[in-house]
Amino acid sequence: MRLRGRTLTGVCLLALLCSVSGAFAQAWATKEVCEITQMPTVPAVIASVPLKALENEAAKIANATGRFWKITGTDGKTSFLWGTNHSSNRFILDVPAAVMDTLDQSRLAAFEIDPTFSSRDSFWQTVNYPNVFRPATSTFTFSDLDLPADVTTWVFDRIEGLGWGGYNIDHLTLGSLTELLLRSPCDDFNAGIIPDQDSYLQTKAHIAGIPVLGLEPVQRLKSHFDKPENAEQARAMIAVFASYLAPQDSPASNAAHMALYLQGRIGLSMVADRAEVLGLLGPQADALYDTMNGYLLDQRNHDFLAAAGPELAQGGVFLAVGAYHLPGAVGMVDLLRAEGYTVERIPLPGEIP
Template sequence: MHRFVSALSALAALLFLALPAHAECKGANLIAALPPAERAELDAAVAAQPHASGNFWQATRRTAAGEERIWLIGTYHMDDPRHAATMAAVGPMLARARTLLVEAGPEEQAALKAALAKDPALMFVYDGPTLPERMAAAEWQAVTDAMRTRGVPPFLAAKFQPWYLSMLLGMPACAMDKMKAANGLDAQLIAQAAVQGLPVRALEPYDTVFSLFGSLTADQQLGMIRSALAMESQGADYAVTLADAYFAGESRQIWEFLRLASHKLPGATPAKAEAEFAMMEEAMMMARNRAWIPVIEAAAKDGPVLAAFGALHLPGKEGVLALLERQGYVVEALPLPSH
């Protein structure tokens, strides 16, 4: 799910730091409200995925040089007081680690900011038709209404790259304060690593996000905007549902919930929805997972490593845990305090 992409969170934070504050998200847990038949379908979909539950894991592998050890913590990129308990549980592993791996460290964040300052076209459209020219009047009106709730004026929204606008729409207006805080679990781990003098390395280049979405067609990007708009009225509910699932250690549950919910969106069919979700999962999660494995393995050769990244990257048949198993690692879940 796109709310888990930390590089996009960093991009959005650069914009929203200068915008008005918003109320905290207060909504209903949509999974808890599912009818029994739909809940059973969701539970079956989650159960079909390996390592579907749990945010904290250990992977070990015996080699001729000794034992390699990796601790993996799935993160939630927004600020939340419940992170304190997680930090306390992960702290001993962070103290023993030789390296902290994250999606984007301080150097990558600085490089991202510099790249945007040098080339605003990475995020804004300067040539060709703008979004108001590419969308129906009613659709664009819905976009401007949604962006106003986030403090973004229509003239600015009209210039955004379509993929970036879809990401902003995927972040509820009520979550903007947490994004501004830039104090998600990733950020807290990076700050603690700095205190310890622990090297922080990135799992991927800072510009991964641009190549990721640059490969999408114009129609695919517009489709992402329309999908986000269809969920706009329940933005707070989705935000609460996401956070509840994460802190319950059930991050795969939110992905499967959104996949099944997409079948009911206006103009959707199950086949079309499944195709779109498969495309998004491959581009945003599975391809990145595969690229991360050599980076994780290389770090593990130098001593214990703590790898922290969006929780949705852990489970699944092409999740980081399953990929590590294929490389000969034995993975086991580690306990975290209940929230």
């Protein structure tokens, strides 16, 4: 899920402010480990799985290749779909000129969320961090989630490193925990200073005076995972995103996924990501990964399209969502086609055919 999950709630805002705290937590995530100064070609092996095996699996995924797509309605009106990477790495921020030109000429830009505040009240509500902790009467402990032991260590270290205090692993709501895990420790070095690609594109839209549509409320993920009936989905989210916190000794894995993204091989990045998670989470991994995807990708893709639909009918939309939302039978490309749109890939420099 290295291309997923852009949110900015009150929880994340406080995380930005506190990211310099907890100096000894997530100690492996040093500048040297995190910094990617040269984009590699994809290695022969990712996640201890031969590249050919991963490529064979990716070949089964519809629309597995391509980041940029043209959307044409039956009336000839056009919009564009761009798969983002939620990273502030300089290679990721170097968005192709064709994509930037399209954004500049758009009537409307639509992103997963619009994190700007709509009113003084919305600002006040967010910076007061409502409903971050469980009620005082709660008897919940993190161990109730029955996750692999390593997961507890990684999550404890992460929230400690964000300044929340590791002891709050038992007191933060499940939605709050998921929010805190969405940002990689390697992004801490740029947090609040250099935007991720989504925020960069939104900034460019802002400069150009292009209106922005948020496809879902900023607080949606937290609100969803805080509901008792969604606890199993929250458990899956926490486990999978915690697996990305496993100690690393080099930027090799993240660099490989970024290289795949720049080459447009989104499906291959997805199957490699799954293989890495399965290698870390043991027998529960398949079920956890599928449970998470059922909401984080599949359900939200339907909701994104419903939110964007009226605007797409008018044309002139620059629709930007995480690249993992594009491929697959329930991906944005096929969902748009099912709605009657013609969706065609636009190859970009550096991408494979």
